[in-house]
Amino acid sequence: MLSQQANKLDGYRGEKRHATIRATVIGVVCLYILTTTFLGHPLPGGMFIACVVTVHWMLSCGLVVWIHRRPGESRPRHYVMMLLDISGMTYMMAVGGAPFLPLYTVMQRLVVANGLTYGRSSMKICTATALLSLTVVTYFNNYWHENPFMVVTLVSGMVLVPAYIYTMHKKLEVAYEREQDANKSKSRFLAQASHDLRQPVHAISLFIACLRDAKLRAEELKLVESIDRSLQSVSRLFKSLLDISTLDSGKVTPTIEAVTINDIIDDVLHQNSEAAQRNKCELRIIGCSAIVRTDRTLFSTMLQNIVNNAIKYAPGREILIGCRRRGNTLAVQVFDRGPGIPYEHQAKVFDEFHQVRARGDKDVEGVGLGLSIVRRLGGVLDIDVKLRSLLGHGTCVTLSNLEICAQAELAPRPIQISETDLAQGLRVLLVDDDEAVLTATAHLLRKWGCKVETSLAPPDQVSEIDLLITDFDLGNGVTGKECIEQVQRLARRPVSTVVMTGHDQDRVRDDLAEAEVPIMAKPVRPAELRSILLVQAVKARSRQAAPRITA
Template sequence: MPPQAGDRSGGKAGEGPGVNLEGLRAIGRAEKWQLDYLFDLGFQAWLVHIGVVAATAGVLVSAHPEDRWPLLWCVAMILLSLSLSLLARFYLRSPPADEPSAQRYGAAHTGLTALVGITWGLGGFGAATGDFQTLLVYSLALGGTALGAVSSQHVLPRSCFVSLWTSVPLLGLAHLFHDPAFLGAVIMGMVLLYAAILSILAIRMLRFMQANLRLTRSLDARLAELTQMAAELEGARAEAVEANLSKSRFLAHASHDLRQPIHAIGLFAACLRDIDLGAEAAQLVGSVDNAARSVSRLLGSLLDISRLDVGGVVPQPEPVALGEMLQGIARQNADIAAANSCTLRIVPTALWVEADPALLSAMVQNLLSNALKYAPGARILVGARRAGGSIAIEVVDTGPGIAEKDFRRIFDEFYRADRPAVRATEGLGLGLAIVRRLAELMALDVSAASAPGRGTRLRISGLRPVAPVTAPVSRARRQHPLTGLRVCLIDDDADVLAASAMLLRRWGCEVTPFRALPGGPLGCDAIVSDFDLGGETDGLDAIAAVRAFEGWDVPAAIVSGRTEPETLARLARAGIPFLRKPVHPAELRALLTGFALDAALDISGEAVRG
């Protein structure tokens, strides 16, 4: 146990060596840590003591060649020293398991050191029978061993004091015996003063040891507390991370069910827009469609950040024509720019880069959406430029800019500036956070510069330039009538199936809807299937079955809200176009138009060859 407040070896620090009752108790007391320290030093110390005894015995034998007592003294001292050395060795090899056992070792040590002290003191009387030089050498040897006893035994005060006060006072008496005159008395007084000084030194060294022990134990206790706190914090952090990942995994896996009703609303609204409605009804349909798109955008942001959290996004780099991509993004945002009174201009460019086209397009779209929302009425410029050995895409607006207090946090998740204009704007504060995450995923840099009242510049840099690639015109940009295109439509959700069938029929398609796998050939020109069909069979299986019935690779597309990496990998390996719910009707129409154009080209080619 740590020493208590009252466990002192003498007076308070800074006071003289006054001895009180508590001090006497401290001198007589021996805790196990004191004995551990004592015996750890004792083995080597007593071996050194044997060397000192042997050298001193040599001097005594040469000074008293006729006497036997020097040899007897030497043998007694060596036996006592060996006993103490072996006592320390036994203690260290088999440490006592409990306090009483350790105390018996301490009592044995004190008893043996008392005998050593007495033997040293009696030897002084033998040396005093010779000349003063012999007594002087003996005094030096005893004084050195007394100092050594303080350095090695101060941790056990009773052994230290017994060793000092059984040997040094007898040495003083030996000097008085050698010279009973004034000089002998002075030397005796000096020897006793030496013993007192060594005693004070021993007490101060013990106090230092006790203070060091208290400090060590306090630090150990504090370290244990900090270690426990660190473990608790790590546990809490791990729980928080796991909870966040569980949330993200839930959103990623639930994305299909979350997107399904929004997808159906968008399809029904598209069908209603094609009907000749009154002005008020058309306005209501437009409001419903805008609300569905708004919910779709918010949900898309949440699902995108969740997919990034769980590692559900894997870049698939390929050559990308920046000019074509930026023009496509501008066309998609033309209506929003007009609604916000913004002037949107794309700087023409012939640059190509190697990047994932979908992820890069999403980054630019988020930057542009940010400018359109927060800089109404501004001029917005989007372009690409060379920056050293790489290429950068910039979105620059002449809007109100970003306040300094908000600028440091614009890439933080869910952060929105506390301004009326921002609060009145739809959003979750995830757009720029998604851009930053995607930039890290594709080893790109994203940065911003802004000045209040002078606009904002957002930049994606680090894109690797590549040579242009000759590629066929994207299907999504071809235009061809869909009248008469026979479509096999598969979806297990009745509302989505009905809405999709109604929309395709209004485009002129001949639709055969199914909520499960068809049972035979249909004579279809295209297949549109949901991925999840409510059983063990999925959309890829359904497409494979229809193609087997038809006897040829019917053009097909998968529509789904699933975002798991394994599902996306399966779709990529199958080479089947994938539209993510909620699908904008224009995307679906463009894809089916591409199928119809391909079919027309195939028929034309066969006619020419015939």
């Protein structure tokens, strides 16, 4: 989706640029006619030629206006203007003689530009049309007729230059296709590796949550916390790898809505509070009541990566998150008082896998994907990302161009559930083809008071249940979609469902075609699972409390 939009935008910009250049070149030709006349070298048929050039210039200016008002690449419009340009130059060279020889370079440039912009087929058509033009000029113009070697030279140039560019263009296309194939292979590898490794990490995360409730001694609990911190570092790496592969696939489609910027900042602050405490950083925010139009999830990912970077590279320092109004837009800024980034690295920190490191520096977790994801998501959301850093004084990253909107556009946020006993007695059917994940999830749900039935595949029979929790990929070509359909068919009623997956959530959402089904990305944090569980428990209690109508 995004790649198609980008190609259309590039085509529109290219057509507008070429139309502007065309109008400029024809305007220069007009000046050339006026200059030669003023210097006492009037051109044969000068007045008529001047009229023809003027008409062409007016048509070219009209084309610029047309493209501006009706954007979008148009091949018919392109070929009509190509014929108009070549026919105009053919006429001027035919009646104008030697003074109009410089138009040959303009024609050659037109052939090359069309080939580079619209492809090799367009270059063939344009070259053939140009050769026909030179034939017509040679037939009607005495000067060209009397200089056959000049004509041979010009025809050779019109054939050899486009032919050479045609060959190079073909080689460039082959190299580009190879590069794209390599890039797609990298993305597929990252996505698959991320998915395969998420399963055991997901299971470990749930087992750790179970251990926390196992009445361990203080020393043992401290070890569990250390394991959990290390596991979260791995989880963040997997999330970065999945984000990169999703962006490479071009399938990131933003959902723009009105959100309170303070809600996003508070969420990011909450997510990073433990990491900041471990690194002895002080996280501060300056409140802002502004409501902006953006994609909540994607913008949260951008801000999360920036704050996470600040915590890693500015240990023991203060980190400030604040906002600035700029007319009808808002800028969110993250300041840290860390060591700063050397000037020669500031443009490179947004490149994939680039880290600012010197010989003997302490290892820092991560592989250098955070700011690359920020820059690419900024392109998706039309947000400007700027970095300013001074050695010894710190770094500031600014996310600007957020559109401020009215309070009336803000949708009500879902009610937060805080009751701790709602999950007690909740009947859950758990389906996952990974036995370790199935065991860990079931154990955790039972500790929360749920009545859990487990299955490694979609079940053949279903008892009374309140909630279905299923993995998306269940093996043997079966997905969560088929599992949901089968369970609801056996239950003979709609069943509340939660889907957990290690794949891109947008892809899973498209396959399910169900906007109301919560989708959780593995590895799932126990707190996230509990939050979703409580919401589903409220729905289950509401259904049980609803009056039954009997005949």
